[in-house]
Every structure is written in structure tokens, then in C-alpha cells.
Amino acid sequence: MATNPSTYALSQSSDSKQRLQQRRRLFQETEWTRSDGRSFHQCRPAFLRTGAANAASGSAYAEFGATKVIVSVFGPRESKKAMMYSGTGRLNCNVSYTTFSTPVRGQGSDHKEYSSMLHKALDGAIILETFPKTTVDVFALVLESGGGDLPVIVTCASLALADAGIMMYDLVASVSVSCFGRNLVIDPTSEEEACQDGTLMITCMPARNEVTQLMLTGEWTTAKINEAMELCLDACSKLAEIMRSCLKEAASGSS
Amino acid sequence: MTTMLRELRLSLNQTQRVRLQSALQRLQDMASLASAVTVVADTIPVNHEDSILKGHGTSDLNGEVVATLCGVVERVNKLVYVRAQRARYKPEVGDIIVGRVIEIAPKRWRLEINFSQDAVLMLSSMNLPDGIQRRRTAVDELNMRSIFEENDVICAEVRGFQHDGSLHLQARSQKYGKLERGMLLTVPAYLVKRRKQHFHHLENYGVDLILGCNGFIWVGEHVNSNGGNDMMVDQENRGLVNKSEVGQATCEVQEQITPLEIRKHVCRVANSVRLLCALGFSLTVEVIVDTVEASISSNTDIKDILAAEFYVQTAEREVQRRVSLTRRKG
Numbered sequence: 001m002a003t004n005p006s007t008y009a010l011s012q013s014s015d016s017k018q019r020l021q022q023r024r025r026l027f028q029e030t031e032w033t034r035s036d037g038r039s040f041h042q043c044r045p046a047f048l049r050t051g052a053a054n055a056a057s058g059s060a061y062a063e064f065g066a067t068k069v070i071v072s073v074f075g076p077r078e079s080k081k082a083m084m085y086s087g088t089g090r091l092n093c094n095v096s097y098t099t100f101s102t103p104v105r106g107q108g109s110d111h112k113e114y115s116s117m118l119h120k121a122l123d124g125a126i127i128l129e130t131f132p133k134t135t136v137d138v139f140a141l142v143l144e145s146g147g148g149d150l151p152v153i154v155t156c157a158s159l160a161l162a163d164a165g166i167m168m169y170d171l172v173a174s175v176s177v178s179c180f181g182r183n184l185v186i187d188p189t190s191e192e193e194a195c196q197d198g199t200l201m202i203t204c205m206p207a208r209n210e211v212t213q214l215m216l217t218g219e220w221t222t223a224k225i226n227e228a229m230e231l232c233l234d235a236c237s238k239l240a241e242i243m244r245s246c247l248k249e250a251a252s253g254s255s
Numbered sequence: 256m257t258t259m260l261r262e263l264r265l266s267l268n269q270t271q272r273v274r275l276q277s278a279l280q281r282l283q284d285m286a287s288l289a290s291a292v293t294v295v296a297d298t299i300p301v302n303h304e305d306s307i308l309k310g311h312g313t314s315d316l317n318g319e320v321v322a323t324l325c326g327v328v329e330r331v332n333k334l335v336y337v338r339a340q341r342a343r344y345k346p347e348v349g350d351i352i353v354g355r356v357i358e359i360a361p362k363r364w365r366l367e368i369n370f371s372q373d374a375v376l377m378l379s380s381m382n383l384p385d386g387i388q389r390r391r392t393a394v395d396e397l398n399m400r401s402i403f404e405e406n407d408v409i410c411a412e413v414r415g416f417q418h419d420g421s422l423h424l425q426a427r428s429q430k431y432g433k434l435e436r437g438m439l440l441t442v443p444a445y446l447v448k449r450r451k452q453h454f455h456h457l458e459n460y461g462v463d464l465i466l467g468c469n470g471f472i473w474v475g476e477h478v479n480s481n482g483g484n485d486m487m488v489d490q491e492n493r494g495l496v497n498k499s500e501v502g503q504a505t506c507e508v509q510e511q512i513t514p515l516e517i518r519k520h521v522c523r524v525a526n527s528v529r530l531l532c533a534l535g536f537s538l539t540v541e542v543i544v545d546t547v548e549a550s551i552s553s554n555t556d557i558k559d560i561l562a563a564e565f566y567v568q569t570a571e572r573e574v575q576r577r578v579s580l581t582r583r584k585g
Binding site (some may be wrong): 057058075076077078085127131132133134162163164165166167168169170171205207208244247248251252 | 283292294295296297312314316321323324325326327339340341342343371372373419420421
């Protein structure tokens with residue numbers, strides 16, 4: 001018989017937890033290089049295109065680093081659920097992940113809450129009064145999850161809505177910031193998201209200076225929140241410029 | 256040049272690419288006065304001294320006119336509005352539309368017509384196949400499926416809006432009704448302009464072309480508008496055909512098979528429409544016929560109409576056409 005009756009092996013998860021702790025300690029230090037060589041206040045390069053899906057009324061594809069999202073918009077079309085008369089249109093959002101979106105197949109969470117969060121982010125920007133009795137369906141599909149998924153989904157969805165010719169007050173741009181001890185890191189990757197102390201996400205309409213949604217998790221000081229918000233809003237307005245140029249290019253290219 | 260995802264997938268060689276680019280550039284130069292592309296929340300420059308009317312796709316923000324759609328700014332006298340390129344069809348009374356039946360409801364058919372809602376065609380607002388004006392009875396209501404079934408493509412006219420905003424159609428003429436033996440093409444609605452005539456019979460090809468204002472385009476074998484009615488009566492009576500007429504009936508069935516030649520013509524016209532749609536040119540019967548003729552005279556195969564070489568040629572021909580138009584004006 002073996003000298004040590006190893007009924008239980010040292011669990012794998014505790015090993016990985018240890019590694020996580022180690023990495024977290026690394027992130028607590030003042031300076032470290034990010035995995036993709038960005039500085040702390042530098043976003044991933046944004047690649048945006050409209051017209052990704054032919055069958056949809058409008059669609060868009062967004063690629064921010066490793067995060068790849070495709071959004072299709074259907075409608076406005078007749079509401080099938082509620083045949084009751086309503087003066088305003090309905091917005092229906094759905095976010096889904098492909099099975100191959102995470103490094104380990106089928107291991108990612110469904111992010112069920114993302115659908116309602118996407119709805120909240122877009123609700124304020126769409127002029128729902130312009131299509132009574134009808135529904136607009138927004139389907140977001142995350143092809144690859146590389147961190148900062150929700151901001152990318154929201155950005156891509158507003159682009160798809162604009163492509164579908166749906167009346168909006170403004171484009172919705174979204175950026176998130178992660179907090180590591182004293183450091184603020186914009187547009188985190190999934191690796192960084194796994195070790196963050198807190199996160200702040202803003203979706204806003206830059207031309208109107210209005211925020212449609214703000215999400216805050218973790219421990220923050222007021223000064224930090226202010227700093228993070230400034231950072232986000234600035235990034236949002238720059239992202240909106242990229243979105244505009246994308247739409248402009250699409251419009252002048254097809255006419 | 257950035258390749259759009261929605262366009263046709265073309266493999267252009269170097270010279271073709273250069274030719275296409277120069278053609279598109281010239282088209283853009285010619286149209287530069289007319290089109291000013293805006294994006295959501297862009298300010299539309301207006302002269303505030305003049306009184307202006309804010310139209311579709313605009314809203315007011317701090318005294319400025321702001322776009323709420325992506326598209327092209329249009330100005331008609333005092334009216335300023337934004338015309339979206341990929342928006343859904345907006346019906347107007349009297350429009351001729353092509354639609355697909357999606358549901359049979361009590362006394363009405365529901366049609367998909369690329370509008371934000373389904374259109375409604377009431378049993379009472381269409382001519383019955385027997386052509387007699389009379390009250391619609393419960394029997395007629397039960398026989399609705401013998402007139403139009405689900406997934407049938409039909410042609411009708413916009414009658415008007417109800418109080419709740421739903422859209423009603425009518426088909427009170429021989430020329431409206433079921434469309435058979437042909438193809439339905441869907442294009443963006445803005446490519447079809449409202450004109451006097453939307454029904455076209457291309458006599459050289461034996462093809463009917465219906466340009467629906469909603470962007471649904473029908474290309475099918477030619478049917479006599481009177482003959483079409485006879486056919487419907489035939490369908491009604493077919494159940495009653497007695498045995499002595501069986502021979503005649505089979506003869507009729509023979510006639511109903513579309514000859515190969517016509518099928519090819521239908522495909523050729525359909526591909527021409529697809530090509531013009533991909534290039535984003537307005538679809539008028541003249542341009543379509545012109546493209547079809549060019550494809551025949553250049554011995555282009557039906558499938559090659561959608562290939563790179565003919566694509567570039569069509570763009571160049573459009574440049575020529577517009578140049579000659581402006582010359583004639585000047």
C-alpha cells in the first residue's frame with residue numbers, strides 16, 4: 001500500500017486559484033505591462049462594419065481585439081405577442097454566445113443578464129413613438145469573448161439599429177473601465193476582467209451628453225468613480241466618431 | 256476601396272478594379288450636389304432666417320435641426336427631411352405593391368409587404384373570380400383559400416390607412432391578383448420610384464415585370480390580363496369538369512407549362528434586376544431593359560450577368576447614360 005492514502009488529490013481548482021491570487025498580486029503593483037502591449041488608458045483598436053447579415057433589416061460586425069460580435073436587427077415588424085394596441089413600439093433584445101466563444105468549448109457562462117442590460121442601454125436612444133404597434137428585434141451573437149463583451153455588444157447594436165434605418169436620438173457608445181487597486185485600466189481583456197477589483201461601464205449618447213446606462217460593481221471611492229467616468233466618457237465620444245465614419249462610409253459607398 | 260459586406264462577392268482583377276473605381280467615382284462626382292450623407296445626431300445645416308419645416312427623420316435639439324436617421328438629406332422648398340437608404344417601405348395611397356400572403360384571417364388576408372406592419376386585404380375589397388358584384392356570403396368566406404393560399408404572391412393597390420394605423424389594400428381590377436410562374440425579387444424600397452406605370456410587358460421576351468413600390472419585384476411569364484381571369488374561372492370550375500372535357504383539360508395543362516425559352520428570359524431579367532440592385536441604381540423599366548439588351552448583345556451568359564466583367568460594364572454604361580443626359584440638358 002502507498003504510504004500516503006491519497007483519497008483526494010490536491011484539487012485542480014485550488015491550484016488555479018493560487019495562480020489567480022498570484023496574478024492578482026501582480027496587478028496590485030503600480031506598473032505592469034498589459035498582455036497586448038497597451039498603456040492603461042488605451043482602448044483596443046475598434047473595427048466596425050455594417051451589413052454583416054443579408055437577411056436582417058440591419059446588421060453590424062464589431063471586433064475589438066479578441067472580442068468579436070455580430071448583431072442583426074429585424075423590424076420594425078408586427079408584434080405577434082401583444083396584439084393589443086400600444087402607441088409606442090417594443091424593443092426586444094437577445095444576447096447569445098456561440099459554443100466556441102470561450103477558450104474551453106462550452107465553458108462560458110450564458111450571461112443571461114446581458115439581454116436585459118442591452119435593452120436598457122438602447123431603450124433610451126430609440127424613438128419608440130415612431131413605430132406604434134410594432135416590434136424591433138435585436139439579436140446579438142458573441143463569436144469570441146475576449147473581455148469587455150457588453151460594451152462591444154451595445155456599440156455594435158446601436159450601429160446595427162442605425163443601419164436598419166430606425167429613428168434614434170443618437171448613437172450609443174459604450175466603454176468599460178476596470179479598477180486594480182490604485183490603477184484604472186480601460187477596455188479590459190478577459191484575463192484582466194478575471195482579476196479586477198471593480199468595474200464601471202458607461203453607455204452614453206455623446207452628441208447629447210446623456211448617459212443611458214451606468215453599471216458599477218466592486219469597491220470604489222468617489223474620486224475614483226469620477227476619474228473613471230471622465231475616462232469612459234472621453235473614450236465614448238472618440239468611439240462614436242469611429243462609428244460615425246463607419247456609417248458614413250457605408251452610406252456613401254452604396255449610393 | 257473598402258469592400259462592403261452586403262454587396263455581391265466579386266473577384267475583380269486589377270484592371271476591372273481600376274475601371275470600376277473610376278466609374279463609381281464619376282457617378283459620385285455627378286451626384287455630389289444632390290446627396291449629402293448624414294449620420295444619426297448630425298446637425299443639418301439650415302438657414303434659420305427662412306422658416307423651415309422639419310420633416311421625417313429630423314428632430315430639434317437646442318434650436319438646431321438634428322438627424323435621427325442615417326441617410327441622405329433632401330430639401331423640397333421649405334421642407335427638410337432625411338431619406339434613409341435601408342429603411343422599410345412607407346406606403347402611400349394608390350401605390351401598387353407586390354406582397355406575399357402570410358395568413359388567412361376571418362374575411363381577410365394578411366400580407367407581408369416590407370412595411371413595419373402586415374397589410375390587410377379584405378375579402379370585400381377585391382373582385383371575386385366570377386366577376387359578379389354581390390354581397391360576400393359565408394360561403395365565399397369559407398372558399399377564401401381557393402382564391403389565395405398562404406405563401407401566394409399577389410399584386411394589389413394601397414387603399415388607405417385605418418384609424419389604428421393598419422394598412423388596407425384593394426384588388427378591384429383584372430390586373431391585380433395572384434402572380435404565378437415567375438420570380439419574386441426583394442430590393443430596397445427606395446430603388447423603385449413611383450411612376451405612372453408599374454406593370455410592364457416586355458414583349459420581346461414574353462415576360463411580365465411588375466415593379467412594386469414596396470421593393471418587391473415580380474418577373475414572370477406574360478399572362479393576358481383577361482386570360483388571367485379566365486384561368487381563375489377555370490380553377491373554380493375544374494372540379495366540375497365532366498368526363499367528356501378531360502381531353503380538353505389535359506390540353507390546357509400542357510399549355511400551362513412555361514417553355515424553357517421564357518424561363519431563361521425570366522432568369523435574365525431577374526439577374527439584371529439583381530445586378531442593378533447591387534450597384535444601387537434606380538430600377539426603371541428602361542434601365543432594366545437596357546441592361547438585358549446589353550447582356551444579350553455582349554453574349555453574356557445568364558449566370559455571368561452577376562459576375563465581375565458585366566458588373567463593371569454596367570457601371571460604365573450608367574456613367575455614359577448620365578453624361579449624355581446632362582449634355583442633352585445643357
